[in-house]
Amino acid sequence: MRRKQFLRVLGAVIGVAAAGPLLTACGGGDDIDATTATISSVTRTLSDEEIEGLKFMREEEKLAHDVYVTLFARWGATVFANIAESETEHTSAILDLLLKHGIEDPAAGNPVGVFDNDDLQALYDQLVAAGQASLVDALKVGALIEEKDIQDINDKLAATDETDIAQVYGHLLCGSRNHLRSFNQALLDQGVTYVPTVITQQEWDAIASSAYETCGG
Numbered sequence: 001m002r003r004k005q006f007l008r009v010l011g012a013v014i015g016v017a018a019a020g021p022l023l024t025a026c027g028g029g030d031d032i033d034a035t036t037a038t039i040s041s042v043t044r045t046l047s048d049e050e051i052e053g054l055k056f057m058r059e060e061e062k063l064a065h066d067v068y069v070t071l072f073a074r075w076g077a078t079v080f081a082n083i084a085e086s087e088t089e090h091t092s093a094i095l096d097l098l099l100k101h102g103i104e105d106p107a108a109g110n111p112v113g114v115f116d117n118d119d120l121q122a123l124y125d126q127l128v129a130a131g132q133a134s135l136v137d138a139l140k141v142g143a144l145i146e147e148k149d150i151q152d153i154n155d156k157l158a159a160t161d162e163t164d165i166a167q168v169y170g171h172l173l174c175g176s177r178n179h180l181r182s183f184n185q186a187l188l189d190q191g192v193t194y195v196p197t198v199i200t201q202q203e204w205d206a207i208a209s210s211a212y213e214t215c216g217g
């Protein structure tokens, strides 16, 4: 996977190869600062981490969508259909950023359930299988996806200083908090108290017990 992804991003990376060392050379020579300022104001190149972050989130949002449409087909619970619609918006918002920054779309041409990232492919297969056993298991899969999504977006958010990317990540986080609330409530309706495994219990409780938010565009 690493090698394949490396080859895929090579084209994008070549464009920033010259600026790369400068951007990471904080604390380097004094002469570098002026050059970096000139380059960044002209090209606004993204770091490898920002590029990989966008590609990952493009597919993780698709994973959420694909799992939910699949579990909706299995159980017919509207919570999956409603949230799947929101995930379509999320993965599209990341696609817009990929296009804007000239990054290849890892999800291009991939139907429901197919992923370029091997980890996300394995996760998708595992989650869809787990969600077949019962409606409660399916709802727990939803809760798990949302807490993982929140964790991953927060990680990517911490690794970018680009306003447009941070704005989209903020929007996705807001949506994920609402989705977490919906799955939490659906589980409570089934008499189940969900125990988070990705974010802390404290984080889970703070989100689950607070009101739905308007996430904006």
Ligand SMILES: [Fe+2]
Pocket: 064, 083, 087, 146, 149, 175, 176, 179
């Ligand atoms: Fe979500």
Ligand SMILES: [Mn+2]
Pocket: 061, 064, 086, 087, 090, 149, 172, 175, 176
């Ligand atoms: Mn989402």
